[in-house]
Amino acid sequence: MSKIIINEIESKTTNGDLSITPNGTGAFEVTAENSDGVLQLNDEQNSNNVKIKASPLSAAQDHTLVLPDNQIATNTFLKVKSVTGSGATATGQLEYASVAQADLSQLNADNLTSGTVPTARMPSSLPASSGFGLQLVSTTTVSSMVKNIYVTGLQSDSKYLMIGKKMYMIYDYNGNPYNSFMSMRWLNSSNSALGPVTMERHYENGGSNYTYHIQSYSHANTFELSGGDRGPYFSFWAEFNTNQGSSMYFKASYPWYGAKSRIQAYMSFTNTNRISGIQMYPDSGSIEWGPGTEVKLYKYITA
């Protein structure tokens, strides 16, 4: 084996390459005594340099990297395209390759495997066909005495459930209860009372003999929802629609005083009017709704 010991070899001619020609399958080998071989490339003034260094002995790597065989392209990365052989004979073919970005436009919901979707991220209303058929529209709570409770902004051609959860009728600001009953008006979109309204009322006779009564009435635009007797506190359920010729089923119990008064009433317009709002007030003139009175409006969702 021939060997030259020297510190530098320089190309002989101006702008001439310095060629190293291994023989056959031989390689141009960069070795160092007791350290990893380093191939250093200097800048034009030899003041800066970048080195390519052998993997350490401990890594025991003998593979071959073949420089990319495709056209160099901006923003691509060096990728090991393929590997032939293994171990000391492994040859990795490099290529310039783009790194594929994850496709976030075709997500699989099955992959949501932890956490909880915040309620705020859910739609403001959910479809009735998915089980969300009854929507809370509003809660009206009386904080200080008030004569009227209005439920307005009712959508046409809809079905509502209105629940007077706690109805307190008070006659003075000391909160004293007063025996009365509720009257109701149906309103148009301008909050004007509409009529006429027919009512069939089923009720008991005020606790005197617990007799069942049916009566029918025709009201111009105001109707009393009395159970035949009065009471200061009660709750009610009312289901109504707002299509033309709106109708309502109403039931209430005045349980105080031994629960003497109950009513069921079936009401409807006699014309093509529709309910856009509802006004409720204690029938007796000076009586008002007391604090804590609460009316909830639910809507049956149809789609």
Next chain:
Amino acid sequence: MSKIKVNELEAKDTNTNFNLTANGTGVLKVKGAGGNDGTVKVTSSNGTTGVKLKSPPHSAGQSYTLTLPDTNLEAGKYLQVKSITGSGATATGQLGCTAIGSPDLTNLNASNLTSGTIASARLPSTFTAAQGASLKLISKTEVTSFNDNVSEIILNLDDDSIYKVIVKQISEAGGTNGSGGSQGPNLYLLHSSGSWMWMSYFIYNGKQLSVTSTGNTGRSSSLHLSGGETTNHWAAVMDITTKVDTNLIHINGMAAGSHETSLNAFVSSWSNATAGSSQTIRGIKFTPQNTSYKFDDVEILLYKLVET
């Protein structure tokens, strides 16, 4: 052109570089020969292992220049072709150390959930009433046989709340073999302790096209939910508010059998005409009217109206 043939060049001095100096624009060229592509082998410290950097094969027709990164090295970065000047054989690619950005998972578009199904566990346990989730199933009570030996069914209720109870069916049976017809259940109102409370009620029945009515002038511990006839099954819808002083249980019931009867009842906790003297209803209990009977075929659904 001058040329020397030798197997090894070695630096002359200890710990000194071995310099190969091309002239001007010349390069250090590792030539291929004999059908083999030029290869630089950089060996490890004792020369037993080494990684080779090899020219692309001739067939690839590549002659570009790769300039090593012009920025500081950073761990975890990738070698990226940052820019290219020239093209073809004169193309020079400037390498850089670049991070490969992770996809931004902090601003996902829900419309992009295009397959699969969100597991129930990933959804909120409660939706808001304003979203349409106003009717929440609280419980389903079933009795499938007289042999289950069930003689009372209790539905617990919250204070100041609204419920709807669907009694799909209630039937009862007596005797050792489950014989005997249904009588319609008894209804009790319960305190939170489970003990019964006084009630007042008014009930009227449509029995074979005639209406009868009953009320209690005082107070009762229970109400027999019967249309007045022995029935096979009794079904009902019950609307309930539980608040003290204003509570209401309205029952629309139907007894199916040879003598169909309807039932329309209002039930409240009893009061003595003093505010707060009534009780908040914290539960209802059904028992067979005949104390020796057991429930035989029951399905009762308790829903709560969600208020927020």
